[in-house]
Amino acid sequence: xxxxxxxxxxxxxxxxxxxxxxxxxxxxxxxxxxxxxxxxxxxxxxxxxxxxxxxxxxxxxxxxxxxxxxxxxxxxxxxxxxxxxxxxxxxxxxxxxxxxxxxxxxxxxxxxxxxxxxxxxxxxxxxxxxxxxxxxxxxxxxxxxxxxxxxxxxxxxxxxxxxxxxxxxxxxxxxxxxxxxxxxxxxx
Numbered sequence: 001x002x003x004x005x006x007x008x009x010x011x012x013x014x015x016x017x018x019x020x021x022x023x024x025x026x027x028x029x030x031x032x033x034x035x036x037x038x039x040x041x042x043x044x045x046x047x048x049x050x051x052x053x054x055x056x057x058x059x060x061x062x063x064x065x066x067x068x069x070x071x072x073x074x075x076x077x078x079x080x081x082x083x084x085x086x087x088x089x090x091x092x093x094x095x096x097x098x099x100x101x102x103x104x105x106x107x108x109x110x111x112x113x114x115x116x117x118x119x120x121x122x123x124x125x126x127x128x129x130x131x132x133x134x135x136x137x138x139x140x141x142x143x144x145x146x147x148x149x150x151x152x153x154x155x156x157x158x159x160x161x162x163x164x165x166x167x168x169x170x171x172x173x174x175x176x177x178x179x180x181x182x183x184x185x186x187x188x
Contacts, residue, residue, distance in 0.1 A: 003174050082107040088116040088182075090137030091167055096176070097122025105136045107188075114168075115183040124178035133167035137188045161186045 018036030025031075049056075058064070063079030088101040103116030114135060118124055140162050159168045159182055168184050 001054060003095040006096045009054045037171070047103060078109055080107060080109055084135040084136065086114065086116075087134060088114075088118055088132040089167075090118075091131040091133040093118070093130055093132070093178070094125045094127075095120050095122070096124075099124065101132070103136075107137060111185060112139075112188055113183065113185045115181075117181050119179035124180060125176040126174055126180075128170060128172055131162065131165070131167040131169040131180070133165060135161075135166045135168065135186075139186045140188055159184050174176050 016035050019035065020035045021032045022035065022038075023030050026032050058079075061079070063077045064075040066078065069076070083106050084104070086103045086105055088103050090101070093099070093153045097120040099118065099120055101116060101118040103114055105112055105114045112135075116132065118132065139161050140163065142161060160171055161167070161184060162169050168182065172179070
């Protein structure tokens with residue numbers, strides 16, 4: 001094939017696999033380099049990234065750095081996001097019948113929001129000071145910040161967090177019901 005200008009070459013019709021080899025001149029010598037190695041370990045600068053498939057994968061211990069925005073915080077790095085399930089422990093609730101509970105959580109940075117539902121084949125009740133335990137993450141401090149309702153939603157009770165026992169405590173009690181919904185947001 002005769003020498004051609006790059007602009008005269010036909011365009012690639014399939015995405016690059018990264019294993020393709022290109023000639024380059026390095027220190028006055030022609031060498032080969034794979035397409036995958038052209039940008040390996042190099043910072044990429046772009047004004048916008050659009051994904052049509054797949055995900056952005058951040059290595060462990062790394063995150064999204066928002067330090068380009070003005071702020072006075074001690075950290076502008078979002079390095080943790082997690083969603084999952086947890087099982088709220090019975091704690092010292094008054095349960096008649098078989099206790100059952102399930103919950104979900106969302107952790108964004110240091111902030112954790114837990115949601116849960118506890119039921120009994122009979123009834124479940126809690127006086128002020130009773131608690132649900134087994135939170136998915138230990139809290140950094142005691143924190144008031146949750147709410148709960150019974151199955152029918154006829155009342156709401158405020159929940160707080162006891163860091164030393166890793167539990168949600170009830171500020172005002174509730175009478176025997178079949179089930180209790182609750183949620184709380186706290187910091188780790």
